[in-house]
C-alpha cells in the first residue's frame with residue numbers, strides 16, 4: 001500500500017476517507033477549493049473517488065466534474081496532509097483528472113446535462129441554488145467508504161443546509177415526498193452509516209462556534225470539526241473532550257459518544273454535553289433540555305434510532321493548567337499495564353490515561369511505513385516493551401504517576417526517539433544499551449536519568465534526520481513541521497490527535513470497541529487473544545489498539561483493530577468473513593460477562609448519560 005508513483009488510479013482507490021484533508025490538520029492550510037465549495041466532492045477526499053470513477057469509466061463528464069477539476073489549484077496542500085497520514089500522494093491523481101478534462105475539451109466534448117426535477121428545485125429553494133445537487137460527479141463522492149461491508153450506494157441528491165431552520169424544512173420536504181435521507185458529517189465513521197439512495201444531508205456549512213467561557217461552555221454547530229473546536233478552546237485556555245480531529249463534533253456525539261484518553265478524567269456520553277438541539281424525524285426542532293427532548297437516561301442493549309439530526313450542541317470546557325505535560329510508562333504485559341492504568345484512575349490521577357499497544361505507537365510516531373516497522377522492532381525486540389501507558393496531567397498528576405510506575409520514559413526520551421528514528425537501523429540504541437543492562441528489561445536502562453543527551457547524540461535526533469526518511473520533495477515541509485515542539489509532544493499530540501489516523505496507513509482499519517470491566521484484567525486479555533486468533537485465522541493483520549480506564553478504574557474502553565487492503569477483493573472477502581465471525585464473538589463476550597458492552601449498542605445514543613450504559617445491569621427498565 002502507500003504512494004504509487006505513476007499509477008493515479010491505484011492511489012485514488014486507496015483513499016481511506018478519514019477526512020484529514022477536510023481540516024487544517026497540520027496548520028499548513030486546507031484545500032481552497034473544498035473550503036469555498038463545501039461539498040466533499042471539491043475536497044481531495046471526494047476528488048479521489050471522482051477521479052477513480054472517471055478513470056474506470058463509471059461516470060460521464062458532467063458540468064460538476066468540469067467545475068471540480070477546474071477549481072483545484074494544484075496547490076499541493078493535500079499532498080503533504082495525505083502523505084503525513086497515509087503515505088499517499090493525491091496531487092498526481094488531480095493532475096491526471098485535469099489532464100483528462102483537458103483532453104475531453106480539446107476533443108470537443110460537451111458535458112452531459114443534468115436535469116433538475118421538482119424535488120431538487122424545492123431543495124434549492126431552501127438552501128440556495130449552489131448548495132443542492134443531483135450531478136452524478138457529486139453523487140459519486142458520497143457513494144461509498146472503505147468498509148468491507150459497505151456497498152456502493154449512489155444517492156439521488158446531496159444538500160448542504162446552512163442552519164437548523166433549513167434542516168427542518170428539508171426533513172419536512174423528504175417526509176412529504178417520501179424520500180429517504182441520511183445525515184453526514186465528514187463521513188469518517190467509515191461503516192456505511194452515511195450512505196443513502198435518497199438524499200444525503202451534508203452538515204459541512206453549519207460551522208458556528210460560540211464560546212461562553214464565564215459559563216465554561218461552547219455552542220458548536222453541526223459542521224464544526226473536533227480540531228477546529230479544540231484549537232479555538234486551547235487558544236482560550238480550555239480543552240474540550242474531542243477525539244478524532246476530522247470528526248465533526250456533533251456527528252461524533254451522535255455516532256458513538258466521544259471517547260479519548262481524556263475520558264479517564266472527563267468521561268464520555270452526556271458528561272461533556274450541557275444541551276443539544278435536534279431536528280426530529282417530523283422536522284420539529286427539539287432540545288435535550290426541553291420538554292420534548294430525548295431522554296438521556298434511556299438505554300437498552302439493542303440498536304436504537306437517533307432522536308434526529310443534531311444541529312447544535314452545548315459542550316463543557318475544561319480549564320488547562322500551565323504545567324501540563326505527559327509521561328510514558330513501559331510494560332511487558334497487558335495485565336500489568338492495565339493494572340497500573342486502573343490504579344491511577346481509581347485515585348483520580350491524570351487528565352488522560354491510555355494503555356497503548358506497540359503496534360499503535362510505532363505507527364503513530366513514524367512518518368512512513370518502513371519506520372513504523374523499525375519502531376515496533378525497537379520497542380519489542382530491543383527494549384522489551386509490549387505496552388506503554390501514556391499519562392497526561394499536571395505536574396502533581398505526573399509526580400504521582402512517576403511514584404507509582406516501575407519506571408518512566410519522560411517526554412524528552414520520546415522526542416529523541418521520534419526525531420532519531422531513521423538512525424535506529426544503524427544500531428544507535430543497542431550501542432547505548434550495550435554494557436549498561438542490569439538484570440531488568442532494557443527499557444529500564446533507557447529510563448535512567450541522563451539518557452536523553454546520549455540518545456540524541458547516538459540517533460542524531462533532529463527534524464532534519466527525521467525528514468530524511470520521506471520523499472525528497474517533501475523533506476523541506478517535514479523539516480518545518482518537526483521543528484515545531486508540538487509534533488513530538490505527547491500531550492499536544494493527544495489534545496489535537498494529529499497522528500492517530502496514521503493507524504490506517506498500512507491498511508484500512510475496522511475498529512472494534514468495547515466497554516469492559518477492569519476488576520478482572522483477564523477479560524481484556526481474553527478479548528485481545530480471541531481477536532488475535534480471529535484475524536490470524538482469516539489471514540488478516542490486527543492488534544490491540546488502546547484501553548482507557550473510566551469511572552475510577554472500574555470500567556475501561558478498549559479498542560481492537562483489524563487492518564485490510566480495501567482495494568483488494570480477496571482481502572475484502574476475508575474482512576467480510578472476519579466481521580461476521582466477530583459478531584458472534586461479541587455476543588460470546590457478553591455471555592461471559594454481561595458488563596462487557598460493544599459500542600454498537602451506543603450507536604446513535606452518544607448524548608446518553610454514561611451511567612446508563614456503564615451500569616446497564618442496574619437499570620430497572622432492563623428487568624424482565
Ligand SMILES: Cc1cc2nc3c(=O)[nH]c(=O)nc-3n(C[C@H](O)[C@H](O)[C@H](O)COP(=O)(O)OP(=O)(O)OC[C@H]3O[C@@H](n4cnc5c(N)ncnc54)[C@H](O)[C@@H]3O)c2cc1C
Pocket residue numbers: 018019182183184185186187188189190193194203222243244246247248249250251252253254255256257258259260306308309310311500501503504509
Ligand atoms: C482513524 C480513526 C480513529 C477514530 N478514533 C476515535 C476515537 O478515539 N474516539 C471516538 O469517539 N471516535 C473515533 N473514531 C470514530 C469517528 O471519529 C466517529 O465515527 C465520528 O462520528 C466521525 O465523524 P464524522 O463527522 O466523520 O461522522 P460521519 O461518519 O459523517 O457520521 C457518523 C454517524 O453520525 C451520523 N451523524 C452525522 N452527523 C450527524 C448529526 N449532525 N446528527 C445526527 N447524526 C449525525 C451519521 O449519519 C453517521 O451515522 C475514529 C475514526 C477513525 C477513522
Ligand code: SF4
Pocket residue numbers: 014015016017018019020021022044045048081082085086088090
Ligand atoms: S486518504 Fe485521507 S487525507 Fe488522503 S485524500 Fe483520502 S481522505 Fe484525504
Ligand code: SF4
Pocket residue numbers: 030031032033034042043044047071072073074075076077078079091094
Ligand atoms: S491540490 Fe487541489 S485538491 Fe489538493 S488542496 Fe490544492 S486545491 Fe485542494
